[in-house]
Amino acid sequence: MRPFFSVLLPLSLGLALTATACDPDKPGGGAGNDAGSEDAGGDEGKDAGAGTDAGTTDAGTEEPGDACTLANPQPSECVYGSFCGLSATCQTVPAPACSNFSGFPVPWDPSTSSGPVIYAAELISFATDDTYCPPTIPTRLRTRLRAYSLSGGLPQTASELAAVFSYVRDNGSSVGDASLFSDIVTSGDRKNMEFQVSLCFSASRTTASLGFYFEGGNAYCQVANK
Numbered sequence: 001m002r003p004f005f006s007v008l009l010p011l012s013l014g015l016a017l018t019a020t021a022c023d024p025d026k027p028g029g030g031a032g033n034d035a036g037s038e039d040a041g042g043d044e045g046k047d048a049g050a051g052t053d054a055g056t057t058d059a060g061t062e063e064p065g066d067a068c069t070l071a072n073p074q075p076s077e078c079v080y081g082s083f084c085g086l087s088a089t090c091q092t093v094p095a096p097a098c099s100n101f102s103g104f105p106v107p108w109d110p111s112t113s114s115g116p117v118i119y120a121a122e123l124i125s126f127a128t129d130d131t132y133c134p135p136t137i138p139t140r141l142r143t144r145l146r147a148y149s150l151s152g153g154l155p156q157t158a159s160e161l162a163a164v165f166s167y168v169r170d171n172g173s174s175v176g177d178a179s180l181f182s183d184i185v186t187s188g189d190r191k192n193m194e195f196q197v198s199l200c201f202s203a204s205r206t207t208a209s210l211g212f213y214f215e216g217g218n219a220y221c222q223v224a225n226k
Contacts, residue, residue, distance in 0.1 A: 081110025115216025
């Protein structure tokens with residue numbers, strides 16, 4: 001694998017959707033499948049289930065821009081590297097300001113790059129879940145990411161996603177594991193998608209700095225608080 005708000009945006013995927021969800025009982029989804037070591041006991045990724053939206057979210061700072069149509073698939077009428085925000089104006093995707101990418105440089109430039117663009121992250125839950133996480137790291141964090149690609153070809157399954165997408169820890173190390181991803185919804189033209197990432201942390205963890213990276217695309221930071 002390569003090293004690599006609260007604002008809620010509509011998915012606007014298009015006409016045809018393909019949805020997949022990982023099965024925790026299948027390979028890569030069982031308990032004890034360690035996906036990192038941010039806490040003393042590590043953090044663990046497994047397949048996420050459905051849940052009520054909760055907590056805080058991260059998105060680009062909304063500043064006045066060109067008008068766009070929220071009902072259209074992202075980036076709507078906006079240029080590559082921007083997205084259509086809730087104010088129905090084009091907003092620039094936020095630069096990755098978190099320490100996760102301090103030692104993990106991502107060579108993405110919207111004027112020359114063409115990879116997938118992560119434009120939104122929404123915290124779903126951050127709470128104890130001892131049926132999902134192991135006893136040493138019983139706090140489960142679930143977040144939903146949204147991304148687009150002008151050329152299409154976005155992943156439709158967890159294994160496809162793991163080949164091109166990484167979670168970057170706050171120490172700069174990265175992991176791309178299919179067991180982290182679930183609830184993948186990809187548009188029929190494969191130009192828009194959303195998916196969930198699940199991670200496990202120690203019981204004392206109340207905040208987490210998360211980094212996400214699409215190969216050939218942008219780096220995206222999210223700060224999650226209980």
